[in-house]
Amino acid sequence: MTNRTLALLSPNRPWLHLVYLGFFFFGWLYTAPTPTQAALSLAAMALFIAAYVFTLRRGDWTVYLAALGAVTLSFALLPVNMGGAVYLVFAAAMLGWLPGTRLRNAGLGLLVLPLAIAVWQFALPLYAAIAVGLLGMLAAGGAMMGARRQSQDATAQERQVRAAANAAEAERQRIARDLHDLLGHTLSVVALKADLATRLFDADPDRARGELAEIQSISRQALAEVREAVTGLRERGLAAAADEACQRLRAAGLKVSTDLDAEGLPAAQATALAMVVREAATNILRHAEAGQASIALTRTDHGVELRIGDDGRGGARIGAGGLGGLAARLLALSGELIVQDGPGARGCVVIARLPTRGATDA
Known part of the structure; x- marks a missing residue:
């Protein structure tokens, strides 16, 4: 598997929580849906999945709207299928993926109200309400832990990227310092000898040729030193x-x-x-x-x-x-x-x- 695939299948990601949608179909074991109810339920589920993925990828205020939509969808389906209560679990899970703020915590606390309405208004069995409440708490807690791990992983990755960038910059500075230290001295000597050779060219050709020979030798030595500096292999004796x-x-x-x-x-x-x-x-x-x-x-x-x-x-x-x-x-x-x-x-x-x-x- 590729790293991207492994990341998508990580338990720290919210996508695997969609398996909880299987609880929705338990209600059909008690009351078989009509073809119209089944089609509408599946269409609503598809729209919910799209909203779930879209909002959690954004991770912003749209998650609150999606959680409200999940509560509304739950109320719309509960009259014909008590499995619709699973959308209350998803509302808790979506809110759990948000950063810990007072608004997020208030939203999680307010989910007790639609659960109570489901028991009172739609005759949701008490055992089912307790199960939904427990699943909601587990989903919210798991989402909070997953969000925290995602944040920690992102921070660790950022540190690694920053460390790699710092190492590259340190190496660049090392090469720049070495090249400056090596070439600054060498080129100064080359310039002095070139000036001297120019002045001696007519008056003392033999000495001028000697200076030019030294320039050749110094240049070859400088080339070798530059190669060593770039590869980091040079140790210069004092x-x-x-x-x-x-x-x-x-x-x-x-x-x-x-x-x-x-x-x-x-x-x-x-x-x-x-x-x-x-x-x-x-x-x-x-x-x-x-x-x-x-x-x-x-x-x-x-x-x-x-x-x-x-x-x-x-x-x-x-x-x-x-x-x-x-x-x-x-x-x-x-x-x-x-x-x-x-x-x-x-x-x-x-x-x-x-x-x-x-x-x-x-």
Whole structure:
């Protein structure tokens, strides 16, 4: 069976309650109907089923009208068939499918009145009235439980859809952050080397060709990194990222000092810190106009602290771009990212802190 078929046949759905209509025909065991009565009764039943399905699919104020119609139909049939009292049961069931409100509860309470009228006006046997009352309470209670389960299922399904959407958005943001962190640095270096190769093309062709060869190598490496970022397989080593950043900074004419001990870091922390190194180096190349830069990793009693500083013009702040993405990445590891002015309000220092405890490779 398909999921749609199983859903329609679920006991939480109101359609299976239509089997109660079989009680209507018990009355014909006592008094056989005329052909006209039988035809009118069956036509009325068909119209009732249509109204029942239509109103319960809507689940709004039309259910009250349908319940009133069921009571009216019951009164119309009781003079010739006491089985017509079953429509009072359906009135209770229909009201039970509605959300719990004072109006719904009042409607269920008022159904005692037509049942009493059926006993008094149409001589419905007392045992039959008791049976109808009990069936009505059971039908209403079952409908309330079914409505509650439907609401719970809808809420659970909505949560699943929302969780899937959040997971997809998180993956999209991860890919966007990785691509920004990877390509921002790489393209900055490519642009610098392309400018350098252009200036050297006539004065020093051999060195210009060397710069172009490096551009080719960097481009191939960037392509591989993009593929890894999209598939989520890349784990970036901190030491390798720091070495690469130092080479690029020195190639741009900066003096770079390093003090890095990356041994023993969890993979998730090393990857996050490697991203910080690359983003900070990219910002230095793009914006700092610096002459010196430093990369240092220190260990404390509480965790590790990575500092990338320069003596440029400063002014960097955490926004919605690369630094903002890195701040979110570190926060997911219970860490923090700080961007502040360098000593003497000169240059900029990017500080990444991660705790020792609670660090995982997730």
